[in-house]
Amino acid sequence: MSTIVLLTMTGLGLGALYFLVASGLSLIFGLMDVLNFAHGALLSIGAYGTWWAASGQLPGAGPGGWGFALAVLFGTAVGTLAAVVLELAVVRPLYTRPREQVLATVGVGLAVPALLSGVWGSDARTFPGPEALSGTFALLGADVPVNRLVLVAAAVVVLVALRLFLGRTRHGLVVRAGVEDRAMVTALGIDVRKAFTLVFAIGGCAAALGGALGGLYFGSVDPRQGTSLLIFAFVVVVTGGMGSVTGAAVAAVVIGLVQQFANYYTAAGLGDLAVVVLLAALLLVRPRGLTGRLA
């Protein structure tokens, strides 16, 4: 029983991490038809930003208490900024050439981890975290690490915030309409390009937050972390239906749980394998994803 609880919580934590990456990825793809290969890099930037601040480099920030909250805030802000810069400098000039947009993000996705490993070395760095988040708590007879709970809480907050933003605000309305039919929104005289920058900012923010909290989950940061998470985030995006935030949330939970349980109960690595095979199978059966909406 305690194993199942632990696996469930770990799977949920992993799913939360996937959701943080995939939600932005899904919105960006839904709105702009750009598969953002630099999204993993944004996560890494968030992780390194937080790590840098929490290691005492930023005044006021530190590994414990409010200092750590400030560090997470700093990392998220840096990641958001990076996403905006990415959209304005790299993606925007290529609006008329969709495939080149993808290629350009591939280039950024290669360059950023290389730069990170150039600055801080290619080896994993220990991630400092507050005492309160490094312990465990008892749940149904299992000792569950607290950081899983932090990730899940963050993902829920992001999900609710995104739902509110998309459902209740004017900008959210433009984004939703743009996902449905970009040409029509443009025809109505709305500058969709502002929405492009906005979804990049939102996606970058969520991914960077994922990076900051992912550091707690993994206990370390390394330059390739974001890229290796990206593939599973793709799986989540496709499974959840491109452009759907709720779909991404459901898919993230399913993928995280499947991966954890399969990895534990069958051979190690089989869970990862199962997930990518699931992606292929799903695309072949339902090319538009689980929720069945048009990308």
Next chain:
Amino acid sequence: MSTATTPAPAAVSTAPEHGRTRLLRWWPAAVLVLLVVAPWSALPLPGLLDGPVGSPGSLQLLATCLLFGALATGYDLLLGRTGLLSFGHALYFAAGSYATNMFLLEAGLPFAAAAVLGVCFGAALALVLGSVSLRVTGIGFSMVTLAFAQAGSILVSRDPGGFTGGEEGRAAPAELLPSWLVGIDHTANLYWIALAYLVLTLAVVHRAVRSPTGRVWEGIKENERRVEVLGLKPYGFKLTAFVLAGALAAVGGLVHLLLTGGSTPQTTTSDFTLSLLVMVVLGGTGTRWGPMVGGILYTWADHRLGDLAGSGAVADLPAVLRVPLSQPLFLLGVLFVAVVHLLPGGLARLPSRLRRTSEENR
């Protein structure tokens, strides 16, 4: 990247220049002759290569460059000729390498048989997975190929049954390979094999795109719906391109196995496919020489930029400049983004672009 932005090939040959252009048309043969005799040359190329051209170290680097030039050319069959963005090309390359190695090590077959079977395995894998992947189009196809390649990568690194050697990779058994392919004294032979592979790939791709099938590929790239309207089924044509490219990649894997003396899991990763993508786009998609140039340049830069980082010129620079310059992948990534932005069509379009600019200025 093929539509609208592609400038027409510059018009050549006015009457008095006719004889000269006819001679110029033979430049690939001249380059080939130079490449064939390169191992006998002791010409030093300071900056470009570490030692003289004929030294084993230089030949090894040159052979790797040629191998990747060929591999990029084969990959362009999908990307630039048929318009298929596959993220799983590394799988067929790795399949050629690992399968040959398995047939040698586990089945104890002689090298020739293992090589043929290894390439056949790669082609068969491309046939099976291609026939499945091509059922979806667009970005879905990219994702399915990525998923399959990732599955392959996970399998190789988890090392089921001790066949693949996991993260370490698996060395090819030197005693089972023909003696003229093993050892530092025989680097020239390996170099010639890589060169032969490049020539083979160029010839196959050249013939294929000029065949009737190649015309249909071009049509599919431009507008798949229209090809369907003409009464042709794109699926079969796309599968042909996929299997052909996969088989060429499998041969490349075989050459890589010989060249590096083993199979490494790095060749299975999605990063490997992405680097192929970078090579092709860098050189110019859908052009005859572009992908080859891109592959050679990328591989050379990847190796040499690392040495550059260790050199005194860079080590003395302030950290702001030194750190980015010491990362080849960073430089290549930035270069790639710059090419995508500033030079649509890649390096292959550079001459015609320059010519046009100079004509406009005249």
